[in-house]
Amino acid sequence: MKAVLFEQFGQPPRVQTVPDPTPSAEGVVIKVEATGLCRSDWHGWMGHDPDVVLPHVPGHELAGTVLAAGRQVTRWKKGDRVTVPFVGGCGHCHECHSGNHQVCEQQFQPGFTAWGSFAEYVAVDYADTNLVALPDELDFATAASLGCRFVTSFRAIVDQGRVKPGEWVAVHGCGGVGLSAIMIASAMGANVIAIDLTDEKLAFARTMGAVATVNARDGKDVVGAVKEITKGGAHVSIDALGHPATCFNSIANLRRRGRHVQVGLMVGEHARAQVPMAQVIAHELEIYGSHGMQAFRYQDMMAMIRTGKLTPQQL
């Protein structure tokens, strides 16, 4: 097959012909119909991710049709339209058994721990656990875009933030993760405040459902602004960017017993972050990390897409 391959970190990838993949006993090979690109790919290409082994084919945001299935695969057959979350579980470790494939101890990540979807075909392991059926209504391009930012936001808002209808949700950063979070939280009945540095992004955030916005430019007191709008602070706040400033603000702008969800990655020098711990204690704040989403949890998200309650194609 043809694949986009790089042989050195930071060097231009080239289209090459490589051997076609074959499915493992528990895996499938997918004919790639659509594939996306995000900042994580850049990290992998630059050599920041220890999972990537050279030579490498990137690509973790994908959708396609099953071409072949291993002999232990029971739920999938040739022709099925599918996508995958960017973190696949092994299905056999304690975390997978408890339903937490997103923090599996032996994660399968196409485009990182194995060759990815910048190719005609991609092999996905543990297919019964990790594949997700696409509803007919969902085109491949939209489906490919779900697997990384949108599902990450779904888990952050729904399962980790446990947002309740009528709560105030502050979303720091209006990139792909942030806009997804705004759409999802709004569709759950929450009132969302969008925070970013440009009015254009904030205007778009309003079309995704935000009922209030804060432009953080020029040393704006973001925490004060959120507390004023919400009369005391957000119930839930997420750092959708991944920066020490947004992380700190997202905790500091909570009301008593509020919940912060850290979604934006904190890498390199930001791997350790300062938090307002005295406030965390006095107001009993809660801080949650959030990491991808399990394949089985796509079901509820797909149900919302099917009835038009979520419209990821707008993003």
Place this chain on the structure above:
Amino acid sequence: MKAVLFEQFGQPPRVQTVPDPTPSAEGVVIKVEATGLCRSDWHGWMGHDPDVVLPHVPGHELAGTVLAAGRQVTRWKKGDRVTVPFVGGCGHCHECHSGNHQVCEQQFQPGFTAWGSFAEYVAVDYADTNLVALPDELDFATAASLGCRFVTSFRAIVDQGRVKPGEWVAVHGCGGVGLSAIMIASAMGANVIAIDLTDEKLAFARTMGAVATVNARDGKDVVGAVKEITKGGAHVSIDALGHPATCFNSIANLRRRGRHVQVGLMVGEHARAQVPMAQVIAHELEIYGSHGMQAFRYQDMMAMIRTGKLTPQQL
């Protein structure tokens, strides 16, 4: 003041002049601006409710303005626009302390345990705990209608059913409680199935957000229909009517690990109800009673009304 008063159970009430109420130390007197009527009033008037002492003034669905406040009241003053839940907490028992005023051990229920709102003025006890401020956007008539069926449904769906976005919610009975539940669950991102006996009600249920309907007339297999629509059963189901048949169906139509919420009252000969206990065990079903809603939980509901996510005036 003038009040609608009855002196014998089941006898016509008459408008009479009675002494004006005065606030208790922790209570207020409210000038009634709007008051509603529901089936509970009929039970009270018929003598089915042991709390009602003759002569009696009914009325528990009310909104108005504070006229006078007792000397221990700290949060309310003359002129405040307010409503109350139909169950008021004493503020001092174990249930109230734990935030569960809706099951207070010494409940204050205007129109039942005390004279109600079919009068110019009504006294409400424990005002700091039980009064709810009305947003300017909310007119008195709509506010009066919230305190019984709408808030009961809010608690049943949000706090007891803990509905999650994308879940299937079956609502048995499309009266006031059921239609409220349909609106609320839909506003939270759930997909709702409405069940009733007439196509007119089901058509209206669709305008409230239901995405599917089942007409239960003529021995229809409701459980089978819900299981087919939902591909396995509802995640959450509520009996909004209060009848042995709807109660049973609402449990039986759940998928594995589904949650039933009993909202419709089961009185008299229905006080004991048959449930499919073998299925409850094998599928680990969960059954919850739901009873009113605490005043402090109106906050999130009002936030949804303010941003148009809930529109109780449509009901």
Place this chain on the structure above:
Amino acid sequence: MKAVLFEQFGQPPRVQTVPDPTPSAEGVVIKVEATGLCRSDWHGWMGHDPDVVLPHVPGHELAGTVLAAGRQVTRWKKGDRVTVPFVGGCGHCHECHSGNHQVCEQQFQPGFTAWGSFAEYVAVDYADTNLVALPDELDFATAASLGCRFVTSFRAIVDQGRVKPGEWVAVHGCGGVGLSAIMIASAMGANVIAIDLTDEKLAFARTMGAVATVNARDGKDVVGAVKEITKGGAHVSIDALGHPATCFNSIANLRRRGRHVQVGLMVGEHARAQVPMAQVIAHELEIYGSHGMQAFRYQDMMAMIRTGKLTPQQL
């Protein structure tokens, strides 16, 4: 191998020589070192269980050593000391993916859906999901006794009842399930009331940790007795027997917002059970079914056995 086999329901089983089992791709064969017997076996032998196909080898409470493992098995090898829960999950359905193997849609139950452990060897499917390692401290006989009543009680008390330290727990029925529940709830810091019909059983219940007892003989008002001891009702109550009377009492003796867990099976004419639904609503009681326990949840139970906090060998 030699196996205890019956060819007709209700007819005496006989020891026969049958072919040795071989492991499926995802399964293992276990050399049986200990096996138990309980009422469920009697139901299977009588033909009450539609899963049982003739001729049949019973036995679902087992411990032994792995003799051979299928080629897809990654976590187990020959010689490992193991046991299994009485319900095995398929590992591939929605319930299994969400960590709820105990309500798997295609359950594997040795001794019911397949030949069981009254034999020299037994085949167990989906071994990576369903096998449990035995700590060295735990002998085979005790381990075999865990898989049915003890783990059922562990899940009922810990995961379904979510008992908290200092709560009152009422246990109706002091057979194997009930005594296990008493030991487990006491080890979690709860205060347990044991209820049964004989003083001998109640005396033994005290040695398992019960701090109070109620003898239900001769029309005793069990509900009144529990409410008096607990000053208002139990926080959590379980029906460990499976009878309409214990089920009803176990719900009726709860305090406001209390939780009932139904563990004892309700079969045949008891499949439908009457519950005090008016009380469920007014006091917002919660009712949970409980069914076995997932293999991965043995970990915490084994940790308690290892440090002597649980001593199932006493039962």
Place this chain on the structure above:
Amino acid sequence: MKAVLFEQFGQPPRVQTVPDPTPSAEGVVIKVEATGLCRSDWHGWMGHDPDVVLPHVPGHELAGTVLAAGRQVTRWKKGDRVTVPFVGGCGHCHECHSGNHQVCEQQFQPGFTAWGSFAEYVAVDYADTNLVALPDELDFATAASLGCRFVTSFRAIVDQGRVKPGEWVAVHGCGGVGLSAIMIASAMGANVIAIDLTDEKLAFARTMGAVATVNARDGKDVVGAVKEITKGGAHVSIDALGHPATCFNSIANLRRRGRHVQVGLMVGEHARAQVPMAQVIAHELEIYGSHGMQAFRYQDMMAMIRTGKLTPQQL
């Protein structure tokens, strides 16, 4: 009455005669029978606490008998044996209404926001909400010692950490808070690792229930040691000391999806603390602040003391 009073921060307090307190309408005056002292008193005396107004009488760990009750007090009368948590709720704010008096918006703290218990009598406001009845078994000296460190640990372990039986709990710091946490977690069936700098404290921690210990002296790799003992990390970990190093270790030594509870205060230059945020994200760790405990939650703790499951007099 006689009271221990200081007129300048950091100056020796003196015993003086001051006017006897009188109860507010919702308050009581308690005759002090026992009073304790802790590091918080030192902070108050040094002027670190902005709530303290001069001249001041310290004392927040107290037990005694009710001497007089205000006219709105319904639950208490002269002669009742009582204690109080160190944070009292106002009973009327959103946090109090939701059952979270420990983070009340207008906290009453005897010895800080008002004169305390280093006196013959102390006034306590909002008595119906904040007083706790002492069981006959509990002497005043032990009761006085509960209100600060022991109840703080109870909430941290039971309600915030939500420790489950059989889980591994790491306790960083074996002072009063840490030893209490060890006793409580052990009484709930958890396996506890105690961490401190001296073998004497660790030996005492074992008598409180710890099943393993780590001496953190001399640059010991505490995180590695906890991960080795627990085969992967603690399920729950608490920083009972309040120091950047113990806070960081207590998060870093968690297993995937583990929960850290910050109990030890982080003041002054430690008000902001560094956390391993990359690990929080990748492993979906959870961080909770914990602050005192509500009066109504003493009930379960007292139930454990009454049946000997907790023995605070040993501390």
